Amino acid sequence: MSLTPTQTQDQKEAFIQRGRSTASAGSGRNLLEVSALKMHFPLTQGIIFQRQVGAVRAVDGIDFFVEKGETLGLVGESGCGKSTTGRAILQLYKPTGGSVKFEGTELTTLGGEQMRKMRRKMQMIFQDPYASLNPRMTVGNIIGEPLEVHHLAAGKAKTERVQELLRIVGLNPYFTNRYPHEFSGGQRQRIGVARALAVEPDFIVADEPISALDVSIQAQVINLLEELQEKFNLTYLFIAHDLSVVRHISDRVAVMYLGKIVELADRIDLYERPLHPYTQALLSAVPIPDPAVEQKRKRIILTGDVPSPVNPPTGCRFHTRCWKAQQICSEVDPEFIEHAPRHWAACHFPGA
């Protein structure tokens, strides 16, 4: 079989692609692979003839993978597209572009019914435990619903399974007839966790699962999530803006800014040797619980606001607020490349 010129060209490009070692590079251990994922929300004008006048580029081309059994933390300011990323991965929003592969299956092209069946394997824990539980359903019905939907249990078996799930998340199994409003925030979040666990998923997107909770309850829920991960071999995408919590729970951390991932590395690597100036600025804002060290701590204070995602800056999106910015930063969008083993960053002057 002879190679036509185009085929050789393709193969050459494929080789270059592989050599570049993108952050979403395929490997057998990856549960989830996201590449060039884009989620734009159109802005329209006009009443009868709606024309698109622009788009909110909530997520604008991100690449990453999640390995089986790990926790990938996703941090960033509010409005940077963290939650949108989580929802686009679970196909709760139809992504504008890019690919999401779960266990090798491309999710973006799946039909409605196929995707509905895939949802057994991937679940979500929501930020607001008050808004994410139907106020007119009993706890038993809320947790039992996924069992019904996927025909996992019915009748007495369902009741027993619901009680077991309540026990697993540390709630009284006889609470099945109560309504969400009868519980505290922490308890409600446990109900949300039990609902996600009902279908025995492999992957859970935890969308700021503790930021709506009282500080005294946060640790309990974090510990519960860790316990469950060990017990059921779960993989988490943990979205948060609390850097110390992310440091505690994550194996690897991705930092997002204005719809893009700017840095992705193993936890220790990222916290000890941040390459991207935005990550450096974020980390410098974390208080240290030691007055002597805290006094000497040097803070990097960013000036200005986050630019609008409707009209992001040219070149590097961070250049408008970056103290290291040069001419090139406003002209060329830095590539997201591996600067050290398993340490990706998108910056023209990393680490400096």
Place this chain on the structure above:
Amino acid sequence: MSATATPLIAMAPARRASAGLWSNALYRLRRDRLTLAAATTLTVLVVLSILAPLLAEHVFDRSFEQQDLLKTYHPPTLDPPAYLLGGDELGRSQVVRLLYGGQVSLFVGFVAAFMNLTIGIGLGLISGYFRGPVDDVITWFITTLNSIPIIFLLIIITTLFAPGALTLTIIIGLLFWTGITNFVRGQTFALREREFILAARTIGAASWRIMFRHVLPNILPLIFVLLAIDIGTIILAESALSYLGLGIVPPTPSWGNMLSNASTYFSRAWWLVVSPGATIFLTVLCLYLIGDGLRDALDPRLKGAS
């Protein structure tokens, strides 16, 4: 499976066992005296209307069209019982006519409202949940329907079909649902953006399930109130329509046509206005109270049960 985490709350004995929303609602309703009284009153009205032929024959000894021109404008009296509520301009027994009128008015009210509700909820849910082109088509249809003068439409229908209680019911049932659809659509719009709907999609619930298990129960209490208002409106609208010669043709009585008829004789015989007026008022009041009671009974956040 053994408990992973120790339960935060000491095991308390299970409270009153219940199966869910409806059994709880029933439990609460049984303790709500006002709603029970309203339900009883309405039931009595319905039963009396159903028994109208029997009562007319055995108690009042009058048919609803039997005239007695010597007793025109007879004031209310206990003897004979046929003139319990007086006699009308042709000396007919007001009480017997009121009972027969109940048959027509309640039938038209309930059946037409039920039709309105079915169409209204169905289209409203579909329109509000799916949005996009489906919503555009339904909204366009509603706007078009609402922009046609209803009188004009009714006159056309009258010439096409034989007027009668059943025709009237079907016409009202098929034409008056747009308000309910708009209401349900608006509520669905608001609800579908709530996080628990997103959560339902995340667990893999199909669209019909989200519409009927998550959206509908959250608007049902308001729908009950809407239904009560709708039945009241229909009972009153029926009289207006009968006046046009559509629907109830005299001498068949209905509460509506009795009321509009009696208004002419108000200065001579006030009781002819009061009895159908009070009956309509009582019916609508009972419906409102029941709707209100159901709304409270279906709200798990209101204490009172268990």
